[in-house]
Each structure stands twice: as C-alpha cells, then as structure tokens.
Amino acid sequence: MSGPSAALEKLHDFQQPAPPSWMPQTTAWYVLFAAVAALALWAIWSVARTWARNRYRRAALAELNITPPEQFSALLKRTALAAWPREAVAPLSGGTWLKFLDDSTAGRQFGAAPGSRIEEIAISGERVAPEEEQTLRAAAATWIRRHRVPA
16 A cells, blocks of 8 residues: 555544633632622613512502592592601692692692693592593603602
C-alpha cells in the first residue's frame, strides 16, 4: 500500500477541546446574580403588596357595574371607609362629603353637576336620565380608580 491511500490511513481525527463551562469564574458574577435576584424578589413583593392593597378598588369597580344610581353615594362611602379611618369618613355628608371626594382626587367631578347630585339622588331616589347615569357612573369609577389616601 503505497500512494495516496497509505497517506490517508496515517491521519488521525481532530481532537476537540472540552466545551467551556458556563459557570461564572469570578466572585463578582455571583454578587451580580444575587443582586439581580434580590431586586426581582423586591419587585415581585412590591407588585403583590400593591395588588393586595387595591383589592377594595377592584371590588368596588365590580360592584359599580351593577349598582343603581341612587346607591352610588353609598358605594363611594363604603369604598372610602375601606381606605380611610372611620372617624374621618363616616360623619361626612352633603357638601362636606362632596368636597372630600373632590379633595381626594385631582379632579373636580363632584363639585359641579351632575356629580354634585349623587347625594340628592340617593335621598330622593328619583330616576336619572341614561346620559346622566353614565356620567355619574364614569365619575364614580374615576374616583374609585384615582383617589389617593394620605400616608
């Protein structure tokens, strides 16, 4: 056996090196991973805490969809009682209640009509026009979503 086939028989396969390890080689990587994990845990905890704190808002918004207009004021009062101390909210009625609603949000939805009529509608039980009902429902939903409780 001489010639080209003899030369090919003497060749060996390439020796591949071992694949590199994916494990970090320095301590700094472990510190970075620990910091990222701590940040992720804090973010999850913060989101869960906010979600739990706003449970009463979700319940109020769900109830608002089936509440008649004469019950809007009572629903807003129950929602406020879930967020503020009873002593601050329970005695409010009339103009002071409407002022409280406006002061706890950035908007002025309850200072002027039709928002200012929620107390009157609650007391008299009068029927409300569909357009006015939609406006009152939107104002109540906005207040439920956007009110801010002082810390």
